[in-house]
Amino acid sequence: MLLYDLGRVAWEHSQLVYHALAELGREALVLCAPDRPYVCLGYHQDARLELDLDHCQATGLPVFRREVGGGAVYLDPDQTFWQLVISPDNPAAPRRRDVFYRKFLGPVAAAYQALGVASEFQPVNDLVVAGRKICGTGAGEVGSCWVFVGNLMRRFDQAAMARVCRCPDEAFRARFARAMAGHLTSLERELGAERAAAVSDAGLRQALAREFGAVLGPLTPARPDPELWAEVERQGQRMLSPEWLIFPRKPRPGRTVKVRAGVFLCRRELDTAAGRLRLDYLLRDERLTEVELRAEDGAETGPELSALARAWEGRGLTELAETLAASWPTSLGPLPEPAALARRLAA
Amino acid sequence: MDIQGYNMPEDLYYDENHFWVRVEGGELVMGMDDFAQKLAGDIVFVQLPDEGKKLKKGGKLAKVESGKWLGKVNSPVNGELIAVNEALESKPNLINQDCYGAGWMYRIKAADNDLGDLVHGADALQKWMAAELDKYADKK
Numbered sequence: 001m002l003l004y005d006l007g008r009v010a011w012e013h014s015q016l017v018y019h020a021l022a023e024l025g026r027e028a029l030v031l032c033a034p035d036r037p038y039v040c041l042g043y044h045q046d047a048r049l050e051l052d053l054d055h056c057q058a059t060g061l062p063v064f065r066r067e068v069g070g071g072a073v074y075l076d077p078d079q080t081f082w083q084l085v086i087s088p089d090n091p092a093a094p095r096r097r098d099v100f101y102r103k104f105l106g107p108v109a110a111a112y113q114a115l116g117v118a119s120e121f122q123p124v125n126d127l128v129v130a131g132r133k134i135c136g137t138g139a140g141e142v143g144s145c146w147v148f149v150g151n152l153m154r155r156f157d158q159a160a161m162a163r164v165c166r167c168p169d170e171a172f173r174a175r176f177a178r179a180m181a182g183h184l185t186s187l188e189r190e191l192g193a194e195r196a197a198a199v200s201d202a203g204l205r206q207a208l209a210r211e212f213g214a215v216l217g218p219l220t221p222a223r224p225d226p227e228l229w230a231e232v233e234r235q236g237q238r239m240l241s242p243e244w245l246i247f248p249r250k251p252r253p254g255r256t257v258k259v260r261a262g263v264f265l266c267r268r269e270l271d272t273a274a275g276r277l278r279l280d281y282l283l284r285d286e287r288l289t290e291v292e293l294r295a296e297d298g299a300e301t302g303p304e305l306s307a308l309a310r311a312w313e314g315r316g317l318t319e320l321a322e323t324l325a326a327s328w329p330t331s332l333g334p335l336p337e338p339a340a341l342a343r344r345l346a347a
Numbered sequence: 348m349d350i351q352g353y354n355m356p357e358d359l360y361y362d363e364n365h366f367w368v369r370v371e372g373g374e375l376v377m378g379m380d381d382f383a384q385k386l387a388g389d390i391v392f393v394q395l396p397d398e399g400k401k402l403k404k405g406g407k408l409a410k411v412e413s414g415k416w417l418g419k420v421n422s423p424v425n426g427e428l429i430a431v432n433e434a435l436e437s438k439p440n441l442i443n444q445d446c447y448g449a450g451w452m453y454r455i456k457a458a459d460n461d462l463g464d465l466v467h468g469a470d471a472l473q474k475w476m477a478a479e480l481d482k483y484a485d486k487k
Contacts, residue, residue: 043410043417044392069415095483096386097416124388124414140417250436
């Protein structure tokens with residue numbers, strides 16, 4: 001398999017090269033980092049619903065929509081990207097996704113471990129250190145190939161990520177940043193700034209190349225050739241257009257942002273006889289946690305609403321309808337249909 | 348019929364990527380089969396192209412995402428897309444809940460009735476699934 005160790009590249013090439021390789025049907029491992037920050041959306045995401053596009057435009061932050069799965073992410077030169085392009089006919093590529101993910105996250109986990117970070121695989125497709133995610137991933141079928149991409153994070157700018165995300169208000173944005181701090185980690189956080197700084201970007205790419213080579217067999221160093229650049233150009237014309245970027249989706253009520261697999265920060269509004277209420281919570285493994293219930297304007301709640309929030313704390317979605325029926329105070333008027341409300345609170 | 352825990356109705360037609368096709372009058376209804384939805388896990392997105400889209404047999408029809416994997420849906424026939432299951436926009440996991448019923452995906456007006464290369468009938472289905480189960484076995 002070919003190895004394109006590209007080092008730092010123009011931000012758009014950090015996405016277009018692997019799309020081009022897949023369209024050409026050329027198996028390869030690409031290692032690179034972008035020369036500047038940008039935001040990358042998953043294929044299924046509507047930029048207008050997911051991002052604060054005014055902020056991105058005002059700060060000159062490019063936005064890209066990739067043709068693989070996963071969600072919106074802030075990317076910058078502090079992250080080293082690994083991008084595997086492999087044919088479904090390659091006997092090294094397991095057909096079962098769970099096996100595929102485990103196999104090809106193995107080299108990334110090993111690279112972290114070689115650097116002194118005890119990362120481990122967590123199904124379906126995460127790497128974690130003591131429960132904190134340390135690797136973003138996305139995968140899909142592009143051209144005739146399967147593509148699996150992700151990053152090795154020297155550090156992750158959680159404040160920048162929270163800033164580019166579309167949030168209903170600044171309180172929600174602050175909670176999102178706090179949630180990421182609790183659920184994400186990085187090389188720098190695990191090793192300390194000094195030890196992390198001692199590892200060069202080239203050293204990170206070497207570690208990845210070595211570990212992927214152990215799984216894929218010998219990797220043959222390659223440089224982009226005219227055919228590849230021509231395909232990069234073609235993909236750029238398609239994927240850097242406004243028509244590609246905006247993928248219209250129907251807005252859903254409330255707001256949900258993903259923190260990591262199984263952890264979502266949610267905002268819902270509830271209309272009651274006492275007025276509209278603002279409900280914020282962290283949905284963790286389908287349980288409501290850190291529940292906050294306030295008046296629409298964000299004012300402090302009285303003891304009755306605080307008690308209601310406490311009653312919902314830690315409840316699973318499956319038991320929520322029953323909890324709602326048992327805890328709903330008469331001062332809020334008629335009880336909403338509990339099963340319907342419980343469905344609204346799901347991610 | 349049940350094949351090693353997978354519900355594979357024998358009256359349907361199946362393409363090689365585990366999408367089923369049902370003939371309803373002069374139209375075809377298609378969706379994801381039980382084997383594929385179980386392997387995929389929670390479906391989080393189903394692309395619903397505009398009705399009227401011209402379809403080429405084996406050509407790209409849409410995309411489906413689960414577990415951060417964006418997969419392709421290819422058209423089983425030449426024809427035209429005449430309806431999509433709008434419910435999948437907000438509830439894509441209907442496919443996980445009821446892949447042959449409420450989780451149907453697309454309705455197609457076929458240019459011809461050539462379903463000859465799709466798997467159909469109990470014997471063919473048994474044989475095909477045995478090969479598929481072997482292909483998808485947990486090989487490291």
